Amino acid sequence: MELALWMFPALFVAIFIGVPVAFALLGVSLVFGFIRFGDAAVHQFIAEVQDLASxxxxxxxxxxxxxxxxxxxxxxxxxxxxxxxxxxxxxxxxxxxxxxxxxxxxxxxxxxxxxxxxxxxxxxxxxxxxxxxxxxxxxxxxxxxxxxxxxxxxxxxxxxxxxxxxxxxxxxxxxxxxxxxxxxxxxxxxxxxxxxxxxxxxxxxxxxxxxxxxxxxxxxxxxxxxxxxxxxxxxxxxxxxxxxxxxxxxxxxxxxxxxxxxxxxxxxxKLAVFWNAIKRSLLISVMILTILLGGHIFSGIFAASxxxxxxxxxxxxxxxxxxxxxxxxxxxxxxxxxxxxxxxxxxxxxxxxxxxxxxxxxxxxxxxxxxxxxxxxxxxxxxxxxxxxxxxxxxxxxxxxxxxxxxxxxxxxxxxxxxxxxxxxxxxxxxxxxxxxxx
Structure with a gap:
């Protein structure tokens, strides 16, 4: 339990030193997951990815x-x-x-x-x-x-x-x-x-x-x-x-x-307008969904710990x-x-x-x-x-x-x-x- 409580300070340190939020969430989850569960943490990561994708x-x-x-x-x-x-x-x-x-x-x-x-x-x-x-x-x-x-x-x-x-x-x-x-x-x-x-x-x-x-x-x-x-x-x-x-x-x-x-x-x-809208939508959506994935894995490790x-x-x-x-x-x-x-x-x-x-x-x-x-x-x-x-x-x-x-x-x-x-x-x-x- 004490280990889990250190996840939030580690996350905020990563964000404040300039790590993008999605990668900060994923990185902290990866480190604390392996410390707490060892190789079994990989299965939890895969389960979270499947849950989000579906x-x-x-x-x-x-x-x-x-x-x-x-x-x-x-x-x-x-x-x-x-x-x-x-x-x-x-x-x-x-x-x-x-x-x-x-x-x-x-x-x-x-x-x-x-x-x-x-x-x-x-x-x-x-x-x-x-x-x-x-x-x-x-x-x-x-x-x-x-x-x-x-x-x-x-x-x-x-x-x-x-x-x-x-x-x-x-x-x-x-x-x-x-x-x-x-x-x-x-x-x-x-x-x-x-x-x-x-x-x-x-x-x-x-x-x-x-x-x-x-x-x-x-x-x-x-x-x-x-x-x-x-x-x-x-x-x-x-x-x-x-x-x-x-x-x-x-x-x-x-x-x-x-x-x-x-x-x-x-x-x-116009094709240029449509293509620009598609590209902007793709960039924003990927950013949001990557943060979502990091958040799901982070909360899963935090709760399981x-x-x-x-x-x-x-x-x-x-x-x-x-x-x-x-x-x-x-x-x-x-x-x-x-x-x-x-x-x-x-x-x-x-x-x-x-x-x-x-x-x-x-x-x-x-x-x-x-x-x-x-x-x-x-x-x-x-x-x-x-x-x-x-x-x-x-x-x-x-x-x-x-x-x-x-x-x-x-x-x-x-x-x-x-x-x-x-x-x-x-x-x-x-x-x-x-x-x-x-x-």
């Missing part, structure tokens, strides 16, 4: 990533942004509000966090800068809206998380849907209140500015045309899963095919209350969220946490929703926030790191409000899965 649900990962990479080239986001802003133009901070709404729709259509932030950032940043929006508000809005891909299904992180926790992907999708939408609503509420109290951060357009003179019927027609493709995509993926018509993998295949057809319909299908039992003994000796233990696990997930990529955090923490959560009598789905919110908060939190790295890659030089750090803080606050609400009222996460399952 996991039908994980086939959805490359399909969702392909959806996200193809959606970046369709031009659909530009039409959506214009359609949304037609109806929000008179609100305080209207462009920022439109950006959050665009991020919500795009998150529900693709499930890939980086793709969502990149698309909405490339569209919204130049427009908001031209309207003299605060650079901090721009930064927070793009990072917050882009991060919704973690909390709004179909999220690739959920596809990885659900099998690791031995729960249904469809149930977890249903559980995270309302908290994710509630978080987007809190983002919008903050923007409106902030822009109302301090109009300088989001100057309002003149009455006729950006008005294209469309009639009400024309606006409705334009909005319908702009929203129809993403709504169909969302239904083909999320709707079919929640209604029980398709498994996540089948729904992901439908979504990828639908995105391909949409790309062709909008005149954006008595690591879970040793952890329980430590927690029992510390005499912590059940809620204190839950908060401690969430804190570990939060810290990991701004040091490691989200998939790595899931695979390191969840296999250890779920047996403890079950033993304490907490609902597993409810805990996983909390964990997803915490992961998203870590994704947004400086100094190592991945969302800020994405933003820096697409932002103009006048947007400095200080603007980005200052801008994300209020959005982190809204995420923490969502976390507290779901903690206090578990029904926010549990009512939809229970409703879908029926009596």
């Amino acid at each position: 996991n039908y649900v994980l086939a959805a990962v490359p399909l969702f990533i392909l959806m996200g990479t193809l959606l970046e080239s369709t031009g659909i986001a530009k039409q959506l942004f214009k359609a949304v802003h037609m109806w929000t133009r008179r609100l305080p901070g209207s462009l920022a509000v439109s950006t959050i709404l665009l991020g919500t729709v795009f998150a529900a259509a693709s499930g890939v966090v980086g793709a969502t932030e990149t698309v909405i950032g490339l569209l919204a940043i130049p427009v908001m800068l031209s309207h003299n929006y605060s650079k901090s508000l721009i930064s927070g809005t793009v990072c917050g809206g882009g991060s919704l891909g973690t909390a709004i299904p179909p999220s690739v992180v959920v596809i990885v998380l659900a099998p690791s926790a031995d729960v249904s992907v469809g149930s977890l999708f249903a559980a995270i849907l309302f908290p994710g939408l509630m978080m987007a609503g809190l983002f919008i509420l903050y923007i409106i209140v902030h822009a109302t109290l301090d109009p300088r951060v989001a100057p309002r357009s003149l009455p006729d500015e950006d008005d294209d003179g469309m009639s009400l019927l024309g606006k409705l027609r334009f909005t319908l045309v702009a929203f129809l493709p993403p709504v169909l995509l969302i239904f083909s993926v999320l709707g079919t899963i929640l209604l029980g018509w398709a498994t996540p993998t089948e729904a992901a295949a439908c979504g990828a095919l639908g995105t391909l057809l949409l790309t062709a319909t909008m005149g954006q299908f 008595g690591g879970v039992s040793a952890t329980r003994e430590i927690l029992d000796a510390a005499n912590l209350s059940p809620w204190s233990i839950i908060l401690l696990i969430l804190l570990i997930g939060f810290i990991g969220g701004f040091i490691l990529d989200l998939v790595s955090v899931v695979l390191i923490v969840i296999p250890l946490a779920i047996p403890i959560v079950n033993a304490l009598g907490f609902d597993t789905i409810w805990f996983l929703v909390l964990f997803l919110i915490v992961l998203q908060t870590g994704y947004l939190t400086p100094p190592m926030a991945p969302s800020i790295f994405y933003l820096r890659s697409i932002s103009p030089p006048e947007m400095l790191l200080k603007h980005m750090y200052r801008g994300v803080i209020p959005f982190i606050g809204m995420q923490l409000v969502t976390l507290v609400l779901v903690m206090a009222f578990p029904e926010l996460a549990l009512w939809l899965p229970e409703y879908i399952r029926g009596p």
Whole structure:
């Protein structure tokens, strides 16, 4: 048991000296496996490889990533942004509000966090800068809206998380849907209140500015045309899963095919674009699945060496209350969220946490929703926030790191409000899965 507990310090040392996460997980597992089990460890490694390779649900990962990479080239986001802003133009901070709404729709259509932030950032940043929006508000809005891909299904992180926790992907999708939408609503509420109290951060357009003179019927027609493709995509993926018509993998295949057809319909299908999307999807998928393999082997060696039992003994000796233990696990997930990529955090923490959560009598789905919110908060939190790295890659030089750090803080606050609400009222996460399952 004592040997197993040294696996985590060894893993973090390997990561901090620059070893890629996947190889750190595999290397530490290899060393400790041979120390503990000798040659028999090879059989456990082979069993973990076979288990991962035969996991039908994980086939959805490359399909969702392909959806996200193809959606970046369709031009659909530009039409959506214009359609949304037609109806929000008179609100305080209207462009920022439109950006959050665009991020919500795009998150529900693709499930890939980086793709969502990149698309909405490339569209919204130049427009908001031209309207003299605060650079901090721009930064927070793009990072917050882009991060919704973690909390709004179909999220690739959920596809990885659900099998690791031995729960249904469809149930977890249903559980995270309302908290994710509630978080987007809190983002919008903050923007409106902030822009109302301090109009300088989001100057309002003149009455006729950006008005294209469309009639009400024309606006409705334009909005319908702009929203129809993403709504169909969302239904083909999320709707079919929640209604029980398709498994996540089948729904992901439908979504990828639908995105391909949409790309062709909008005149954006070119062999170079398609080939680039395939290559990017392959690279990202291989990275995720290699980390998954390392995480499975690591957790298998850790559990077989008595690591879970040793952890329980430590927690029992510390005499912590059940809620204190839950908060401690969430804190570990939060810290990991701004040091490691989200998939790595899931695979390191969840296999250890779920047996403890079950033993304490907490609902597993409810805990996983909390964990997803915490992961998203870590994704947004400086100094190592991945969302800020994405933003820096697409932002103009006048947007400095200080603007980005200052801008994300209020959005982190809204995420923490969502976390507290779901903690206090578990029904926010549990009512939809229970409703879908029926009596």
